[in-house]
Amino acid sequence: MKITITPEAPEDKSSVYSLNAAAFGQENESKLIDLLRNSEHFIPELSLVARSESGSVGHILFTKLEIAGPEGVTYGTLALAPMAVLPSLQHLGIGSQLLREGLKRAAEQGYSSVIVLGHPEYYPRFGFVPASKWGISTSYDVPDEAFMAIELKLGALEGKAGLVIYPKEFNEV
Ligand SMILES: CC(C)(COP(=O)(O)OP(=O)(O)OC[C@H]1O[C@@H](n2cnc3c(N)ncnc32)[C@H](O)[C@@H]1OP(=O)(O)O)[C@@H](O)C(=O)NCCC(=O)NCCS
Numbered sequence: 001m002k003i004t005i006t007p008e009a010p011e012d013k014s015s016v017y018s019l020n021a022a023a024f025g026q027e028n029e030s031k032l033i034d035l036l037r038n039s040e041h042f043i044p045e046l047s048l049v050a051r052s053e054s055g056s057v058g059h060i061l062f063t064k065l066e067i068a069g070p071e072g073v074t075y076g077t078l079a080l081a082p083m084a085v086l087p088s089l090q091h092l093g094i095g096s097q098l099l100r101e102g103l104k105r106a107a108e109q110g111y112s113s114v115i116v117l118g119h120p121e122y123y124p125r126f127g128f129v130p131a132s133k134w135g136i137s138t139s140y141d142v143p144d145e146a147f148m149a150i151e152l153k154l155g156a157l158e159g160k161a162g163l164v165i166y167p168k169e170f171n172e173v
Pocket of ligand 1: 023024082083084085086089090091092093094095096097117118119121122
């Protein structure tokens with residue numbers, strides 16, 4: 001299937017909401033996107049929609065995130081969350097295209113790393129490894145292998161050990 005991937009436009013809001021709800025089987029992730037869109041963490045160029053001739057079929061969101069290091073120092077990174085493909089169109093490579101395009105655009109925008117909490121079987125194929133490699137941790141109680149990071153610039157996470165602080169919006173849904 002031929003798809004194009006471009007940043008979301010104002011008129012995409014409802015299709016982004018519904019395709020995420022369909023993919024996750026609940027509305028929490030859709031609500032999270034709406035909250036993040038209205039927050040300081042939102043980066044309009046990194047809310048990407050995959051489109052086919054029939055409309056929006058997938059979505060991926062990267063938002064600003066901080067790692068709290070020692071003595072009050074913080075390091076900027078990106079959160080990848082959520083990503084979704086319409087259930088009827090999963091396993092066709094659309095998610096992979098969204099992820100590769102998203103990482104490429106994030107690097108072009110000058111971001112140097114991305115953190116994801118997700119399927120440990122999925123993200124490593126794109127280069128994600130456990131964030132514990134760099135001493136980066138989360139307060140969420142998740143398996144080590146599900147909390148992953150990738151450097152978009154070699155060495156970007158070296159010396160950036162700390163605790164990831166998810167924006168409050170993540171706890172509001
Ligand atoms: C995860 C998701 C975005 C992948 O999109 P996609 O277009 O199906 O991805 P691709 O076609 O590029 O890759 C498919 C591969 O992803 C992997 N995959 C898909 N869903 C997975 C899941 N829930 N757990 C682990 N791996 C998964 C499988 O290895 C699959 O390979 P297969 O087709 O050989 O079975 C999509 O399955 C989805 O929307 N799932 C529901 C929402 C979700 O879980 N989002 C991610 C939150 S971390």
